[in-house]
Amino acid sequence: MIFDAVDFDAHEAVHFAHDAGTGLNAIIAIHSTHLGPAAGGCRWWTYVDDAAALTDALRLSRGMSYKNAMAGLPLGGGKGIIMKSNSAPKTDALLEAFGNVIESQGGRYVTAEDVGMSDRDMTVIARRTRHVTGLPVAGGAAGGNPGPSTAEGVFLGMRAAVAHKLGRAGFSGVRVAIQGLGSVGGALAEKLAVAGAVLTIADIDEARARAFATRLDAKFLPVAEIANVSADVFSPNALGAGLNAATIAGLNVAVVAGAANNQLATPEDGARIAARGILYAPDYVINAGGIINVAAEYLGQGDAAHVTAAIAKIEGRLADIFVEADRSGRPTDAVADAMARALIGRS
Numbered sequence: 001m002i003f004d005a006v007d008f009d010a011h012e013a014v015h016f017a018h019d020a021g022t023g024l025n026a027i028i029a030i031h032s033t034h035l036g037p038a039a040g041g042c043r044w045w046t047y048v049d050d051a052a053a054l055t056d057a058l059r060l061s062r063g064m065s066y067k068n069a070m071a072g073l074p075l076g077g078g079k080g081i082i083m084k085s086n087s088a089p090k091t092d093a094l095l096e097a098f099g100n101v102i103e104s105q106g107g108r109y110v111t112a113e114d115v116g117m118s119d120r121d122m123t124v125i126a127r128r129t130r131h132v133t134g135l136p137v138a139g140g141a142a143g144g145n146p147g148p149s150t151a152e153g154v155f156l157g158m159r160a161a162v163a164h165k166l167g168r169a170g171f172s173g174v175r176v177a178i179q180g181l182g183s184v185g186g187a188l189a190e191k192l193a194v195a196g197a198v199l200t201i202a203d204i205d206e207a208r209a210r211a212f213a214t215r216l217d218a219k220f221l222p223v224a225e226i227a228n229v230s231a232d233v234f235s236p237n238a239l240g241a242g243l244n245a246a247t248i249a250g251l252n253v254a255v256v257a258g259a260a261n262n263q264l265a266t267p268e269d270g271a272r273i274a275a276r277g278i279l280y281a282p283d284y285v286i287n288a289g290g291i292i293n294v295a296a297e298y299l300g301q302g303d304a305a306h307v308t309a310a311i312a313k314i315e316g317r318l319a320d321i322f323v324e325a326d327r328s329g330r331p332t333d334a335v336a337d338a339m340a341r342a343l344i345g346r347s
């Protein structure tokens with residue numbers, strides 16, 4: 001079942017862990033340790049079944065290999081999944097049990113926050129293992145919640161896309177539709193508003209979206225409409241795999257640039273977006289700000305200024321990908337995948 005799975009990509013290891021005391025059901029997928037320990041956040045989420053959780057773990061961990069390689073980090077790619085359920089609430093005991101599972105990997109997997117996990121959760125996991133990052137840090141130090149750093153990278157990457165596709169420097173008057181206003185999408189919305197973008201926003205947490213709309217003078221839309229709105233940029237910052245044949249056909253923008261992991265539902269969807277003349281910023285390149293920040297924390301490399309400088313490189317990296325896509329006639333995701341696979345020693 002695993003070796004034949006569509007998303008299995010010669011992953012080095014996939015661990016399934018259960019803790020009877022807390023009901024923890026977790027998966028740790030290690031895609032590649034070619035460049036260093038497999039690093040990638042942990043997601044706490046409700047899955048329809050085990051297969052759906054496995055698919056997420058396989059795809060997300062491969063994405064982390066690509067992301068870490070393209071970000072220039074000495075880290076491989078991995079991902080943790082904790083299956084959310086009523087019978088296994090996210091207690092300290094459950095997080096500690098997950099910490100034990102990470103510790104058992106002996107440093108081959110390093111965790112951090114992803115959807116559903118907080119920096120406080122990381123401190124609980126850290127009671128059992130030191131292979132955890134994204135812990136609360138003192139001001140001025142690298143690390144902490146990766147959301148704001150991810151938002152910074154998405155902001156810069158979106159700026160590169162807007163410059164390339166629309167020939168516009170900066171966001172003044174640029175219309176951006178934001179799907180999801182969580183840790184990343186919320187911080188991104190704030191930055192774009194300050195930069196003069198005209199925002200349309202949506203979140204399944206309607207009260208949250210309305211509060212943002214009022215504060216940032218943005219237009220609020222129901223979630224079902226946000227991906228079809230006429231704008232310059234569509235920015236997916238909710239969950240992955242939102243771009244498929246149907247949603248791509250309904251896009252009404254020039255650029256897709258957002259933080260969500262695994263935005264393309266299938267490998268064909270990058271070509272579909274390109275065929276519509278829409279410029280897609282490959283997800284794992286544009287959303288690397290958070291891992292750059294927590295990697296600096298884990299690796300003991302420098303302060304916040306070092307992290308800011310490393311995140312700033314995302315803008316030029318994406319510009320290079322866009323130029324190469326134009327030159328070669330290949331979709332941007334294919335260009336990025338080829339660059340990333342070369343870096344991790346895979347053809």
Ligand code: NAI
Nearest residue numbers: 146147150180181182183184203204238259260261287290
């Ligand atoms: P989060 O859990 O803080 O926020 C997600 C937001 O999306 C929530 O406000 C939620 O209500 C909303 N949402 C969920 N489904 C939605 C839908 N169908 N339509 C509209 N809104 C919806 O998560 P976070 O940390 O902001 O991450 C967002 C995305 O970015 C995820 O795909 C995550 O994997 C990815 N990402 C996050 C990083 C980070 O540093 N937090 C780093 C790289 C990627």
